[in-house]
Amino acid sequence: MNEPASTPKRGVLDFLNMIYDGHHEYAVMAVKAPFEETVRSFIDCRQERPLRRRTNWKGYANRGEDKLERATVRWVKNIETRSPKEGDYLTFAFPVLQVKGSQWTVILKSLFVYNQESIDMTREAAILSSMRQTQVVTFAEEDTSSAMVYGIFENGNKVEKFEAWDWTSFESQLRSEPALFLELFELKQEDEENIWQKKSSNFDINRKYDFREQARVKFVNATFSKLGIYIPACYPVTDDGEPMLAIDPASENTIDRAGWVEVKYTNIT
Numbered sequence: 001m002n003e004p005a006s007t008p009k010r011g012v013l014d015f016l017n018m019i020y021d022g023h024h025e026y027a028v029m030a031v032k033a034p035f036e037e038t039v040r041s042f043i044d045c046r047q048e049r050p051l052r053r054r055t056n057w058k059g060y061a062n063r064g065e066d067k068l069e070r071a072t073v074r075w076v077k078n079i080e081t082r083s084p085k086e087g088d089y090l091t092f093a094f095p096v097l098q099v100k101g102s103q104w105t106v107i108l109k110s111l112f113v114y115n116q117e118s119i120d121m122t123r124e125a126a127i128l129s130s131m132r133q134t135q136v137v138t139f140a141e142e143d144t145s146s147a148m149v150y151g152i153f154e155n156g157n158k159v160e161k162f163e164a165w166d167w168t169s170f171e172s173q174l175r176s177e178p179a180l181f182l183e184l185f186e187l188k189q190e191d192e193e194n195i196w197q198k199k200s201s202n203f204d205i206n207r208k209y210d211f212r213e214q215a216r217v218k219f220v221n222a223t224f225s226k227l228g229i230y231i232p233a234c235y236p237v238t239d240d241g242e243p244m245l246a247i248d249p250a251s252e253n254t255i256d257r258a259g260w261v262e263v264k265y266t267n268i269t
Contacts (some may be wrong), residue, residue, distance in 0.1 A: 008100055008102060008230065008254075009251075009254050010224065010225035010229065010230050011221040011225040011229075012139065012217075012221050012224050012231050013221055014230075014231075014232065014233040014248065015231040015233045016211060016217065017248075017250065018233035018234075018235075018248050018250075019111070019112065019141075020211050022112045023112040023113065023143060024141055024143045024146075025110070025112060025113050025114040025118070025141055025142055025143050026108075026112065026118075026140060026141055027109040027110040027114075027117055027118035027121045028107065028108050028110075028139050028140070029107045029121060029124070029125055029137065029138050030104040030105070030107075030136070030137045030139075030224075030227075030229045030231070031106075031107065031128055031129075031132065031134065031135075031136050032135040033132045033134050034105070035098040035105050035257055035259070037132060038096065038105035038107070039075065039077075039096050039105075039259055039261065041128055041131045041132055042094075042096070042124075042128065043073055043075060043261060044131070045124055045127050045131070046071065046073050046261070047071075047073055070266055070268050071265055072263070072265075072266070073261065074261070074262040074263075075260070075261055075262075076243050076259060076262070077259050078259060079095075079243045079244060079245055079259065079260045080242070080244055080245070081244065081245045081246070081247050081255065081258060082244055082245075082247070083246065083247065083249070084235075084246045084247075084248060085246070088235070088237050088246055089237065090235055090236060091236045091237055091238050091243070092262075092263075093243065093260050093261065093262040093263075094107055094108060094260070094261040094263070095107070095108045095234065095235075095236050095245055095259070095260060096259040096261060097234070097257070097259075098255065098257040098258070099230050099232065099255060100253070100254055100255065100256045102228055102229065102230055103228060104137075104227075104228065104229050104230075106229075106230075106231055107261075108234075108235070108236070109121050111235050114140075114143065118140055118142070121140065122138060122151065125137075125138045125151065126153050126157070127156070129153040129154055129155055129156055129157075130156030134154075135152060135154050136153045137150060137151070137152050137224070137227065137229060138150060138151045138153070139220070139224075145165050147163065148163075148165070148216050148217075149161070149162065149164070150220055150223070150224075152172075152174065159172065159173040159174050160172035160173065160174050162216075162219065162220065164215075164216035164219075168185045170185075178219075178222075180218070181219055184216075184219055185219075230254060232248075232251035232254050232255055233247070233248035233250050234247040234251055234255070234258075236260065243260040245258045245260075
């Protein structure tokens with residue numbers, strides 16, 4: 001599909017650079033399992049919930065009738081890729097990516113929006129890690145609260161989590177607090193006020209701040225890189241009704257194979 005990159009990429013910076021050019025919301029998973037096994041398990045996980053109930057909101061605080069809907073799962077094993085085009089519209093589908101030089105299969109659950117897929121991701125990650133008896137990593141951000149979180153699941157259990165919004169927390173059964181976390185987030189109480197006063201005095205409203213300077217981005221990127229995970233910068237589109245994957249130039253030559261899981265819902269009540 002693409003020519004191999006000379007050195008396998010790692011981390012989340014290319015992905016976030018694409019996201020931050022739009023709306024700062026997303027939900028992605030990485031499964032430490034081969035491509036085909038991951039897809040089969042993901043479809044099985046989705047088909048365990050063939051029905052869903054959706055509220056038909058007619059307006060703010062104006063709730064209409066609830067609708068019961070049935071899910072139909074469609075799997076396209078191999079899809080073509082292309083470069084992004086101006087005016088691209090995202091398609092509601094879940095690209096499944098086999099990243100070159102990585103043991104992890106990446107599933108893009110939601111891009112540029114926080115929705116039910118974002119909410120359901122934690123439950124699905126626990127199920128997938130139990131089904132495959134492996135690790136599943138989730139990564140998400142929500143714009144309203146400005147929360148960035150990741151979780152590591154192992155054999156059905158959450159064994160590590162990181163949250164950064166109004167406060168920052170790190171809990172892990174796998175490791176003690178990494179030195180990088182302590183360096184980035186653990187300020188001594190007596191020094192904290194002086195540090196933030198210095199940062200405030202140096203703030204320039206006209207300066208374009210780089211998201212890579214954020215402590216939370218540095219920590220998440222270091223964690224994903226250490227795990228051997230790379231989240232490509234790409235998104236699902238359709239060209240003349242055919243599923244496609246638009247790949248940002250920063251992630252060219254990083255995807256060995258791309259598949260497409262599409263879930264459609266039809267009313268049954």
